[in-house]
Amino acid sequence: MKILHTSDWHIGKTLYGRKRYNEFEAFLTWLIETIEQEQVDALLIAGDIFDTSTPGNRAQQLYYRFLHRVAASSCRHVVIIAGNHDSPSFLSAPRELLKALDVHVTGSLSGDPADEVLILHNTAGVAELIVCAIPHLRDRDIRLAEAGESMQDKSRKLIEGIRDHYATVINQARLQRAALSPAIPIITMGHLFVAGGQTIEGDGVRELYVGSLAHVPASIFPADMDYLALGHLHVPQCVNDSPVMRYSGSPLPMGFGEAGQEKSICLVEFNHSGSTTPADVRLIRIPVFQPLERIKGNWKEISDRxxxxxxxxxxxxxxxxxxxxxxxxxxxxxxxxxxxxxxxxxxxxxxxxxxxxxxxxxxxGDTLEELSVHEVFEHCLSAHAIPAEQQAELRLAYQEILTSLNEDDGRAG
Incomplete structure (x- = not known):
């Protein structure tokens, strides 16, 4: 069985005012061609399909046309989870209709972890793959805020909440496999920041939770999992040096900091012996649809280039x-x-x-353009001579407000 793992499309993203729909369309056309060429059985999209929670008409058109084309291809299943840029309610709205095309969408938690365990069947109706489709876990989904709790308390609760949720869903999948066949692979999908993950300046990756509290340790994932398909980080990379725990990375460079970076998708293949043998993972290079280049130096160096x-x-x-x-x-x-x-x-x-x-x-010492939002806030604390004993409390309040704004689902009603 062949599975393609991709994420972080960010359809609708612009670059210094330039729309990039031609690039997104070229990528999706290439992806369809790759699915056909490789005879892919399942496509996994690990979050951040859109760049905003309110995608425009052109972005939606590209998305739904792509899904329609996948349904007519060799690919039997598509599994999509929401990322932190996506609107859970928007992604989930057509889920019942998309099921008719074997497109499975998990936009948010339902209250029952078993709903995030998908059993996918082959054309003969036999179970062939189990997917733990875990969407981006928002702070309010996994932690109850308490008055007077410290940053250390928040951090501990976030990590524990994420760890517990993944463990619960994966255990549900193991029970399902035990009832079906031990040869069925289990794939876990997620959208989060694993501690130690590589990012690049200007890649658009933003913090998922308060500050950097929930950079989760790789140890939350069981060592015996068949494959871990992650989204959020835009640099293709392994997690904890494991060849079967991966970020696919974004298909397009999100900024000039990523210019020249080789983009790829992950082709995961399981042989007929099932999960007793590790998955074979191969990276497929994505073509460059629009070259980007950052040129630095004096006038001669710039003009020569x-x-x-x-x-x-x-x-x-x-x-x-x-x-x-x-x-x-x-x-x-x-x-x-x-x-x-x-x-x-x-x-x-x-x-x-x-x-x-x-x-x-x-x-x-700086210009506003060069500062992150966090650095601007720190400058404000200094400029207004806020006493040191008050700064920690103000930082916490500021970070919670920023997190709430980032997590607000503009489509929820």
Missing amino acids: IFRLIAEHSCAWLEIIYEGDELITNLPERLQSTIEDSSLEILRIKNNRIIRQILDQTGE
Whole structure:
């Protein structure tokens, strides 16, 4: 049996104002072709299908057209879980209709962990795969807030809640397998941040819970699981050096920090001996549908690289970071002149020489653009001379508000 594992599509995401629907459409077309070429039996999508909880019409059109095409392919099953960017209610709304296409959606917890255990059957009606489809676990789903609890208490409760939920669902799956056949593989799907996971600057990965409290240890996952299909981190990677515990990564670079990173999906194959033999995992490289490039340096280094790209007939989108000592006040005009009549497009220009000059004059150490929301809050604490004994409490309140905003489901009614 062949299974494809992918995640973090973020359909609808823009890059410095540029819409990327052509890239998303090209990826989904390629994915259908790959499913047919590899004769895939099941497709697992581990969260963050959309970039926002209120996807636009074009994003929805791409999603539903893709599912319709999958239903007509060799793929017998599709399993989708919600990520932290998705609206659980939006994803779940057509779930009964999608079941007719063998598309199984888990948007949120139902109150019964058994609902997250899916038994998938082959064309003869025989069970062939068990999937623990665990969506992104929101803070309010797994922890009861108590007055006066410390950050350490919150962290402990979050980790315990996540661990307990995964253990309960996986145990349910084991019971189901024992009643059917020990040869049936069990795959666990999840959307969360495992401690030690690799991220890249500008990749759009945001904290799931309060601060970084719920970077869960890899030890919450049983060592004997047949395969763990995770979403949330955009860099393809193994968890705890295990070849069968993986983040598939995002199919498209979410920002210029990911420019040049090789993207892939995971092809997982089980032989007929079932789960007694570890899954064979192979990465399938995703083509680059829209090249991105970050160019840094002085004017000569930047212009030389641009001229090389022009000579190669590149159609890349560029981020230019000027770091030279020469003060260039007309940098945007000079750059536009350089790429004139080419297929290159500059989406962002950052003139560090001008920034340094302004900061030297104002005495400030950062610009708002360069700061994360957490750093802005820390600057506010310092600027208003908040006493140290009050800062911890204010940080906690701020982080809880930010988490609540990130987790709000705009589709829930």
